[in-house]
Amino acid sequence: MNPKEYTEHESFCLADNAELKRRFLRIIREYQNSKSLKDVKLMGMDYDFKKDEFFMSYYIGVDWIDAEKQQAMVVLPKIKSVDFQTMLMKCFTCDKASEDLDQVFFIRTEDKPIEIDSSSFQMEPLLIVYFINLINRIAKNGLKSGYTVREECLNSKIKGKVMMTRYIKHGIALDRREMVDCRYHEYNIDCVENRIIKNVLLYCKQMIFRVQKSLGRHLEQLLNMYSSVISAFENVTAYVSPQELQHIHLNPVFKDYKEAISLARMIIKKRGYCVEYEKKGNKYKFPPFIIDMPVLFERYVYALLNEAYGKSVQYQKGTKADRPDFLKPDEQLIIDTKYITDWKCRINSDNVRQLSGYARSKGIRRRLQVSDDSTICPCMIVYPDSDGIATFCPVSAIDSKNDIQLIDGYIQFFKVGVSLPIVYSDFPKL
Template identity: 35%
Template sequence: MDNLDNQCECEFCKNNSASFNEHNNIDCNSLTECINKSKYREYIFGENSYGKTLSYYIGAFWLDNEYTKNIIINPKIKNIDFMKMFSKCLSYSNIVKGFNEIYSINFEEPTINYKSDILIKGLDALTSIHFLRMLELELNNGLKRNFIRKKENLNSKIKGKIDFSNHIKKNIVTARDDRVYCSYFEYDINCLENRILKRALKICNSNIGLIYNSFNSISFFSEVSDELHLYELNNIRLNPLYKKYKLLIKLAINIIKLRRYKDSNKENSAPPFYIDMSLLFEKYVYALLIDSLKGKAKILYQKVYNYGLKPDFIIKNNKYNCIADSKYKTIYDNNINIEDIRQLSGYGRVKSIIEEFTNDNNNYVPSCLIIYPSENSNNTNIDFEKKEEIDDLVNFEKLSIKLPTLN
């Protein structure tokens, strides 16, 4: 039973559901207690947080095993354009590969009423663009084929083995001595895997077809049917030779299931899911860095050094040499986070990191750069000429980025 002393007059205590923006403070003791008991605590409050401040995960979470209490967390930046962020990240194949770590959808739990369509549109855009980009990369090698079982009443020949049950009913009983009903396997493009991909592709076209042109992809599936049964989705066994298909098929199934959920539930209801906005921002910054520095500098992303230290970016070029970290925090407009400063300063004392720039381990002080989002910024891309020095720190700079928003 809930502790009545913790009850208040807030939205959560009245309705067992509450909506917040990411990184808000939680003032309700009852809600805080429910979050701390929830299996999603590390996502909602952050892995190392024991306070009452929400983390940088957005989405919706059930807080109890009976599915009666939930919390919805919206982006702190109003009208953020997820489509543009996802499209930018997924325009580079080396970012596509790890993009599945950014979000998760739980189809095993009941749907949640999101109260608005902001997050649901974001989920549609995310899953659709992620799938389409992965599909485009896979189609460079052509569509995979697999063995599929076929049954056919053949004329005076045997293929595979005789299906005696059907052969008796269709041929023996009707005195068709010229026919043999056979069951056989054929290595064909119209296999279950490709039928799943085609169905997901058609759904993506209806979700974002006006924005994202997938005409070239659909042309690969001209000989593939999109006929599909629910039991096939739940019982698919992937050919172990097609390991790269595994994530692609998983994405396709998620898209198909998501459409089924939306068609069979109330408006603005969808499965619980989350997006790690901090990681999404990191990938977005990576894409902007590639845009800005292509052919000018080398970017080392998430390279592991001594003691397991892993800076977001090491940028190597005499003009651009620096250790850069993306920080999904707006405080850098007027303030700093001392823990972030210590983190980057620590990277600058590691010999193997310094050796990326020079052999002079004792006297070289690498430049450190913090890249952060700001609604007050006019920088829609990364321009190193617009870096700002951080007061009272040596070789420490910051660079603001304006995230895309809907008009």
């Protein structure tokens, strides 16, 4: 199977392939109103009727076109060699940036795996990060409890059901009538769901050291994340039988557990079959997955802002109608990220108008503690740039910092390019 390969935000025509065009149009019509990553199909592909062209969105990943016919697609980043693994890891340095990462990266664990080339995506490190982050979210909300069967020899008391055969053999026959063998149910966190998760977590540690070269400088950070998560399962045993794995019934109240158990089953079943290389080459199988690059870039920038300014930066604060990415009240500054590389050489007037509207919103101005209606709030666009900055400085230092540029023709309007991490020779290549 050779998946069709596209690039993020690429446009293309299918005039010479009517069958594939019809299939794309049918799927697009069916899923065009999808809002969450788990519902997005064909990597968010859309169709321009005027130009008779299909165009990709800002998602990257792998998806099925037709699973029955073994037709799949791969969408690669438009920024060559961008290290989105490092971008994801950077998000974990900031609590807010690491929240709800299913809005950034989602794996369809229940779908049939797709065979892809390791040169397209190196998925094993991302799989570890994804699973540990998912379990970390579960641990923060509190582990679920359930009934587990216990068998115990009790002294002078009965609990649950008396195991008569054992009691006669070990108690009455040996003249130890006060020792009663009982089987009973106990309500605790050592339930089958948590045991499955702990079993996989222990295996994840082996996976971490197996791909430590790929993780590079992130190894220590990921091990710290792992230690934090595994400590929540201290009172949970790691044994799970094949019968328990096959006949587990999940309560719909625990939504995160459904995804966690689905992913855990996949890893347990063949011990990482989805990320092991085939003997005849560098192919491996992995379920369909999707990464929202603009949201990932937004979270990455937030981690950088948090590193530079701390709590003085507010994330996603505003009104119902107007919600810029970031507010910085101490400088009365509005910051918005735009995953548009063209911002380096040209001005996007639509973006300027959007931020100008934010600067005039009474609700936002109150959050920025602006009391004078004549005060012009400074605005700043943050965009990806290979020659951009790695850290932020105050806008008040603009005269001594050339990386933050004042946009000609506008008052108090700035732009700054942020350099994205790049995959080097000692890291997996895209």
